[in-house]
Amino acid sequence: MTEPAPALEVAGLHFTYPDGRHALEGTDLVVFDGEKVAVLGPNGAGKTTLMLHLNGIHTPTRGTVAVGGLPVVKANLREIRRRVGIVFQDPDDQLFMPTVGQDVAFGPANLGLRGDELDARVADALSAVGMSRHRDRAPHHLSFGERRRVALATVLAMQPDVLVLDEPSANLDPASRRELVEILLTLEITLVMVTHDLPYALQLCPRSVVLDSGMAAADGETRTLLADAALLARHRLELPYGFDRRLLEVDGVDAARRV
Amino acid sequence: MNNAHGTGLYMDHTGRLHRLAAHSKLVGTLGFVAAVVATPREQWWSFVADGVIVAMVAVLAGLPLGLLARRLTIELPFIAFALLMPFVGNGPTVRLAGVNLSQAGLWSAWSIVAKGTLGVAATVVLASTTAVPQLITGFERLRVPRALTAIGAFMIRYLDVVTGELQRMRVARESRGDRARWLWQAKAVGAGAGALFVRSYERGERVFLAMESRGYTGTLPSVRRGDEPRHWAACLAPAALASACAIAAWRFR
Amino acid sequence: MHIPDGFIDGTTSAFGGGVAVGTVAGCLRRTRDLLDDRQVPLVGLTSAFVFAAQMLNFPVAAGTSGHLLGGVLAAVLVGPWAGALAVSVVLVVQALLFADGGLSALGLNVVNMALVGALGGYAVFAAIRALLPKTKASVVAAAGVAAALAPTMAAIVFTAEYALGGNGAASVATVAKAMIGVHLLIGVGEGAITAMTISAVMATRPDLVHGAAHIATRAPSRDDTAGVPA
Structure with missing residues (x-):
């Protein structure tokens, strides 16, 4: 055996919507096992479109996507969707079953799990996000932050190799935001996070890729990219008012976890 | 409300x-x-x-x-x-x-x-x-087709989401001074209902995408639990x- | 017009129940063919929309207001079978969760509002549309006229149910006059709001209007976050 295939490999990806709009124009992205990568970009940069290619919801107009060496093509979709778990931006889109427990069971049941094994998956996933007590509640009775955590659990229950999060911090209050970071930092998993929330990317992902007009415009250490004011301005990215720039200067992991 | x-x-x-x-x-x-x-x-x-x-x-x-x-x-x-x-x-x-x-x-x-x-x-x-x-x-146990119970479950799940959207749109409309008194002035109500439908439909599409992402292939799981x-x-x-x-x-x- | 228990006798109610089961079974078969496995969330969301639309009050004349029934609206938007299915599910949920409409009269209510209101209303819509030029305005006009007539059609069928097994002392002629009169008035509001709603959807997402599928429409650009099924 030669060296293992990357967790994710996107090469020369082009995608055009049926109405003729070009969303991706030659995107490249390689993510290795265990990496945590933020895909940064302004609204309309093609972030969500890219995300929907990672598990084969969209089929590329041109280019290829592979997950752990397995090409994303129709014949492999079942295995691809086990390997890549997507947490969507609006938890109300993701949680549709009458109870939290049933919703978390939906994915693993689609993978063919039944009985005790299924139960154990649900219990583990709910405990990973600290929602075990809410197993029998209806999703629409939970707070927004709780719903986002349950949405994460519905994907964790499938034990994916790669976790993809779409704007995980959107609409969260500061406490829910911090709770979600704490959960995500405990997960030992390859993580791709699509966002325009730069401090959140800094907190969670050592590496970032800037996506603009359907192409990867920059790729490197998150701290270095965020310190490059000209680069951010070129791609309509901005650090929020009051952001402590010292966070970008300190070394190592501490800096990334201090916020 | x-x-x-x-x-x-x-x-x-x-x-x-x-x-x-x-x-x-x-x-x-x-x-x-x-x-x-x-x-x-x-x-x-x-x-x-x-x-x-x-x-x-x-x-x-x-x-x-x-x-x-x-x-x-x-x-x-x-x-x-x-x-x-x-x-x-x-x-x-x-x-x-x-x-x-x-x-x-x-x-x-x-x-x-x-x-x-x-x-x-x-x-x-x-x-x-x-x-x-x-x-x-209960309906499933009475052999009501799965598609029908699932539609019912979806409807109930999204009732609060959709009526909540309706409510917010109405409040936003009235906050901008819309107060129709006659049927022919109710154009905003029709526009609101239209927008609500588009939102509901697009949400249905997104829900389907999220289900597909979790391996859905057209067979819904039974919501039945143990006996x-x-x-x-x-x-x-x-x-x-x-x-x-x-x-x-x-x-x- | 949700018929309560005891308004129509048991035999007629049971007969209505049988017709309703047949209607729903037929709709399920047709939607399965047309919409594939995507039907379930979409019809469920349409049901939630119809339920919400029925809470939408609109002014009729100074001080009075009406609310939408939504049968023709749903049928023109998502197609007759899915629309009738959505309306039926709304009726079941209203009867069971809110005790709105009698359990024994559920079949009759499905007949009046899904079979006659949505499917029958759609038939009227399709007939009028066929007579008009192939334009957006024709779709809006046909939907409006069909929605205006649908409540009266339902009222006529209700009168027939009353004649068969009505538990009332009023003569069939009296009931017919009262019901048809009231529903002609309701139809004015229903038609106007349905037309305005269809017109609003045609302006933003014409591709979503099933009743306009015969006019070539193209989906407008969607933003980054909008769901676009593969």
């Missing part, structure tokens, strides 16, 4: 009836209502007996009777309709407080009010003691009693 529609009339507490199997309760309620509807209206004692049965079940369920009475108000428009009957009915009349009232009209008013009230009361007891997920499981006890005897008892009353009422007619 902050009331959750997704739960209907359900009361979250654990009474005896809450623990019974939903499919048995559904059949029992339907049987009870059918027996009431089939009872000849002239045998008033039979309806009194049915009323006592519902009241007893409600007490057993731990439902406050005052609450039950308040929930009966849903029927008011029909009571108004029923009260018109004695004035518009044909045939022989009786004189009451100086007004000529149709006998047939009085009978039909009585029976609409009696049967309608008993029907609503029985449904309220069912709805108050059965959580929505259990109701859906519930059946309790058929307990659930069918009120229906059996009401049927006995109905049969007796036909006999003694």
